[in-house]
Amino acid sequence: MPKLYSGAEIVFKCLEDQNVEHIFGYPGGAVLPIYDELKNHPTIKHILVRHEQGAGHAAEGYARSTGKPGVVLVTSGPGATNVVTALTDAYMDSVPLVCISGQVPTHLIGTDAFQECDTTGITRPCTKHNWLVKDINDLPRIMHEAFEVATTGRPGPVLVDIPKDIQFAKAKYSKPKKEKKLNGKVLNKFNQKEIDQLVDLMKKASKPVFYTGGGVINSGPKASELLRELVALTGFPITSTLQGLGAYPGDDNQFLGMLGMHGTYEANNAMHDCDLLINIGARFDDRITGKIDEFSPKSKKVHIDIDPSSINKIVKVDLAIVGDVSDVIKSTTKTLKKKNLNLEKSNKQKISKWWQQIQKWRTKKSLNFINSDKIIKPQHAVQRLYELTKNQDTYITTEVGQHQMWAAQHYKFNKPNRWMTSGGLGTMGYGLPAAIGVQVAHPKKLVVDIAGEASILMTMQEISTAVQYNLPVKIFILNNQYMGMVRQWQELLHEKNYSESYSEALPDFVKLAEAYGCVGIRAEHPDELDEKIEEMINTDRPVIFDCHVDQAENCYPMIPSGKPHNQMLLGPKDQEANKITGKGKSLV
Amino acid sequence: MAKSKSAYSTPTKLGKIDTHIIVVWVDNEASVLSRVVGLFSGRGYNIESLAVAEVDQKNNLSRITIVTTGTPQVIEQIVLQLKKLVPSSQDHSTSSVKFLA
Ligand SMILES: Cc1ncc(C[n+]2csc(CCOP(=O)(O)OP(=O)(O)O)c2C)c(N)n1
Numbered sequence A: 001m002p003k004l005y006s007g008a009e010i011v012f013k014c015l016e017d018q019n020v021e022h023i024f025g026y027p028g029g030a031v032l033p034i035y036d037e038l039k040n041h042p043t044i045k046h047i048l049v050r051h052e053q054g055a056g057h058a059a060e061g062y063a064r065s066t067g068k069p070g071v072v073l074v075t076s077g078p079g080a081t082n083v084v085t086a087l088t089d090a091y092m093d094s095v096p097l098v099c100i101s102g103q104v105p106t107h108l109i110g111t112d113a114f115q116e117c118d119t120t121g122i123t124r125p126c127t128k129h130n131w132l133v134k135d136i137n138d139l140p141r142i143m144h145e146a147f148e149v150a151t152t153g154r155p156g157p158v159l160v161d162i163p164k165d166i167q168f169a170k171a172k173y174s175k176p177k178k179e180k181k182l183n184g185k186v187l188n189k190f191n192q193k194e195i196d197q198l199v200d201l202m203k204k205a206s207k208p209v210f211y212t213g214g215g216v217i218n219s220g221p222k223a224s225e226l227l228r229e230l231v232a233l234t235g236f237p238i239t240s241t242l243q244g245l246g247a248y249p250g251d252d253n254q255f256l257g258m259l260g261m262h263g264t265y266e267a268n269n270a271m272h273d274c275d276l277l278i279n280i281g282a283r284f285d286d287r288i289t290g291k292i293d294e295f296s297p298k299s300k301k302v303h304i305d306i307d308p309s310s311i312n313k314i315v316k317v318d319l320a321i322v323g324d325v326s327d328v329i330k331s332t333t334k335t336l337k338k339k340n341l342n343l344e345k346s347n348k349q350k351i352s353k354w355w356q357q358i359q360k361w362r363t364k365k366s367l368n369f370i371n372s373d374k375i376i377k378p379q380h381a382v383q384r385l386y387e388l389t390k391n392q393d394t395y396i397t398t399e400v401g402q403h404q405m406w407a408a409q410h411y412k413f414n415k416p417n418r419w420m421t422s423g424g425l426g427t428m429g430y431g432l433p434a435a436i437g438v439q440v441a442h443p444k445k446l447v448v449d450i451a452g453e454a455s456i457l458m459t460m461q462e463i464s465t466a467v468q469y470n471l472p473v474k475i476f477i478l479n480n481q482y483m484g485m486v487r488q489w490q491e492l493l494h495e496k497n498y499s500e501s502y503s504e505a506l507p508d509f510v511k512l513a514e515a516y517g518c519v520g521i522r523a524e525h526p527d528e529l530d531e532k533i534e535e536m537i538n539t540d541r542p543v544i545f546d547c548h549v550d551q552a553e554n555c556y557p558m559i560p561s562g563k564p565h566n567q568m569l570l571g572p573k574d575q576e577a578n579k580i581t582g583k584g585k586s587l588v
Numbered sequence B: 001m002a003k004s005k006s007a008y009s010t011p012t013k014l015g016k017i018d019t020h021i022i023v024v025w026v027d028n029e030a031s032v033l034s035r036v037v038g039l040f041s042g043r044g045y046n047i048e049s050l051a052v053a054e055v056d057q058k059n060n061l062s063r064i065t066i067v068t069t070g071t072p073q074v075i076e077q078i079v080l081q082l083k084k085l086v087p088s089s090q091d092h093s094t095s096s097v098k099f100l101a
């Protein structure tokens, strides 16, 4: 007779067999048997958050910075509904999460029992898949399948809803099956013919550009290495989406900077004028395409992606290569080398004009801003933070708003998995819990959340988690007292009617830090900025840094919604001349 | 030409809207219909007609027949999304999507 285990034991046996070391969670009635079992599994460390949304974002930060799935444990009802934002966030940005939720016992399901909600119903549209476990004998299989679904193909969140009686019930345990059916191999549907076609297009192109995204990061660090090799081999310019930053060195000469709504002038114009656009692991999101009908009108388009449903979803492409980014790049590089096409040399002539054009765009210096010696400009603050932290391996998370865009523009990333930001969903409150997750995974590294004062208040309570576990995260608030991004849009679109975008009352962040038992630092003048940043870096405890910045600063350059790539606003003057009217006004 | 009922379709991109029949074989279990239908409702696509019934008792398979309208791009997206549904049976090959017309 094989040994029988309780549902709660099986959950942990599965986590152990999946090599899980950390889970982020919050207890409640419907998960108490699982919490009770925690003590028997010393290899698994539980991080107690202060709100289930925080658990979800922390698991996201953990996953994005390690490449491993993040694990979340919440109770039924409010526990489950609180985690929905984080699940949706992970779904949009393709982050592997396994969320385990407690549920009321099976015989009470459907009776409006205390803390009952239709968790699988609510989370169906924001997970890759979810399961309600109704039979204890299914639990081991479902748990292992959950990890498999979350981490294979295009990664994403999954949820396993376990009723309380199932947590007590007993069953046999079985280890995960070795043979994985959904793994990369099966999903690599490309063949050599497609690679040959790609190489052919590359050979013929005179205005090529690589447009890379989060898929390169998700494919693992190897993909970034391979990408660097491919870019060097071809001599082509490369731009990246918000999620892809770090896959290619931000300070390299072939890198045009980020593209899209707040991307650089050179990146967006290169996208518009190119004759060959090679999308690697990006998804033609509306933040990067601008007006879709006028998107890159003269180019042949290639799309490399692991998710077949991403192909032709928004932009029709001429060549689709469905597969894991690493494998596709590897095959491409191999083919290029075999055919002895050193494009960098042989094509130099051909694309030299293109590079000249790009240099011309570069002279616009679209990220420039007018600095001040009286008031801290937010861009300047990010630049100083970069200069003072670049010689150590720093991990950056952000909240959502202007500060996020300034971080993306002015902080240069050289390695993958160092940049965690909420792109698809744009979730204010993501950055602090994400930083906690990153710090849990990398205890010795410097982790900074570049934050806005409005966003940080959405998940502020997680600083208490950081204090509890001695996680020395640094919360670097670019405090403009406004929901800056909202204010900017109101300035641009609503005749400066700053409706409800000013925070009349804000906490004293230094005192708040002290109340939480961490360190508060304030900088109000450009002269003291460097010294204060140094102080923050050298503090081995969590820090809230209240950086008072110019309240009126706007984030440029900008493609106004409804406009194509080549109609960027470079600064306030352009803005006056290009009032957004008509349809553009209704876009987000 | 009928107007697209999708909340998200951009008027400038409208291709020709045609009626299509899509057949999906799924494991016969709770929530599977909701998963399939959710793909349509979540994207603002309309279902003109829907029929579901168990067709293979031994293998626990149901057949879902959906009539829908859309541009070629929308229909392609629907089919690709349906193919991504995770079948819940242990055998990953049971759920399949067929595009009839
Ligand atoms: C949860 C959530 N609610 C609302 C928004 C809409 N929104 C986007 S940016 C923003 C303002 C952010 O203000 P702050 O954190 O101070 O950043 P800033 O733009 O000032 O740098 C708001 C309200 C959002 N992205 N997320």
Ligand SMILES: [Mg+2]
Pocket: A401, A452, A453, A454, A478, A479, A480, A481, A482, A483, A484
């Ligand atoms: Mg602000």
